[in-house]
Amino acid sequence: MSPSTSHSPTARSHTGKPVALVTGAAKRLGLAIAQALAESGHDIALHYRQSHDEAEQAAQQLRAAGAQVALLRADLTDEAAVQALLPAAVEQLGAVDVLVNNASSFDYDSPDSFGWACFTQLMQANCAAPVALAQALHRHLQARGPAAQGCVVNLLDQKLWNPNPDYFSYTLSKAALESATTLLAMSMAPQLRVCGVAPGVTLVSGPMDEAEFERAHRLTPLQRSSTPQDIARTVRFLVESPAITGTTVLVDGGQHLSGQARDVLFLARDMAPAPRTGPAPSPPHLGNAP
Numbered sequence: 001m002s003p004s005t006s007h008s009p010t011a012r013s014h015t016g017k018p019v020a021l022v023t024g025a026a027k028r029l030g031l032a033i034a035q036a037l038a039e040s041g042h043d044i045a046l047h048y049r050q051s052h053d054e055a056e057q058a059a060q061q062l063r064a065a066g067a068q069v070a071l072l073r074a075d076l077t078d079e080a081a082v083q084a085l086l087p088a089a090v091e092q093l094g095a096v097d098v099l100v101n102n103a104s105s106f107d108y109d110s111p112d113s114f115g116w117a118c119f120t121q122l123m124q125a126n127c128a129a130p131v132a133l134a135q136a137l138h139r140h141l142q143a144r145g146p147a148a149q150g151c152v153v154n155l156l157d158q159k160l161w162n163p164n165p166d167y168f169s170y171t172l173s174k175a176a177l178e179s180a181t182t183l184l185a186m187s188m189a190p191q192l193r194v195c196g197v198a199p200g201v202t203l204v205s206g207p208m209d210e211a212e213f214e215r216a217h218r219l220t221p222l223q224r225s226s227t228p229q230d231i232a233r234t235v236r237f238l239v240e241s242p243a244i245t246g247t248t249v250l251v252d253g254g255q256h257l258s259g260q261a262r263d264v265l266f267l268a269r270d271m272a273p274a275p276r277t278g279p280a281p282s283p284p285h286l287g288n289a290p
């Protein structure tokens with residue numbers, strides 16, 4: 001299949017197909033994104049940290065869909081490991097054209113419990129590593145020549161447009177990455193486009209249970225938030241859209257319009273269960289939620 005992407009004709013992976021490096025792609029949203037990009041004709045550099053068995057299973061699925069796959073392990077709080085990631089992908093697959101900064105640490109703190117250790121770890125994994133990987137991709141494209149072009153998609157969060165102090169350091173790390181999306185788009189054009197996708201509540205995360213997850217979806221204007229497929233489709237759209245850079249698409253059922261004073265986890269906990277008489281909204285696909 002000939003991929004309908006916006007990549008350089010000089011892109012020369014080992015198979016001749018464009019290559020996407022997707023971080024945190026062993027399961028959940030990262031796997032859905034890797035599957036969508038494999039279906040659109042990309043080979044996949046699949047990054048993971050701890051989820052080795054899931055990464056092996058994911059690689060089998062992607063290979064069955066026709067993609068060449070390289071499995072790459074790295075802790076994104078380790079600068080040397082981050083610096084080695086893109087060169088390892090190039091060595092195994094021949095080139096990299098697309099970077100999806102999906103991996104993210106998600107630890108709870110608040111302005112009261114704020115501490116340097118949590119903040120530093122979240123800023124490293126959620127902002128410094130994505131920026132360093134974008135920098136590495138830009139240098140790789142420059143080395144391939146002026147015609148080489150690529151795309152970065154940063155996974156953000158609708159809560160940047162619907163702020164509350166819960167998950168304080170996580171929010172700061174995503175706010176920094178959102179600013180980096182603008183700044184990198186300015187500085188890395190014309191060879192590298194840099195975009196964002198901001199999901200709403202998409203998979204059960206942190207301490208949320210499935211009843212709270214279902215209630216959280218009913219709190220959105222559209223009474224449904226995003227599914228992994230909604231997010232993956234939007235990432236693919238941005239990868240295939242050569243005129244888009246420096247902007248973020250919110251994929252959240254309108255959650256960012258809600259003005260939620262606390263994280264949706266706590267709002268869903270305080271909410272009465274759905275009445276049994278009315279039709280309940282269909283629960284979204286739960287992916288590989290732990």
Ligand SMILES: NC(=O)c1ccc[n+]([C@@H]2O[C@H](COP(=O)([O-])OP(=O)(O)OC[C@H]3O[C@@H](n4cnc5c(N)ncnc54)[C@H](OP(=O)(O)O)[C@@H]3O)[C@@H](O)[C@H]2O)c1
Nearest residue numbers: 024028029048049050051075076103104125155201202203
């Ligand atoms: N899920 C949602 O509802 C939602 C809502 C809003 C925004 N988002 C954003 O969408 C993206 C994907 O969400 P998700 O829920 O699928 O993510 P997730 O499951 O919380 O994390 C994805 C992967 O990130 C990797 N990771 C975490 N810390 C790492 C580190 N220090 N070094 C290397 N890898 C690390 C983990 O890989 P291993 O398992 O291999 O260790 C994990 O599987 C994230 O950027 C998230 O912030 C998600």
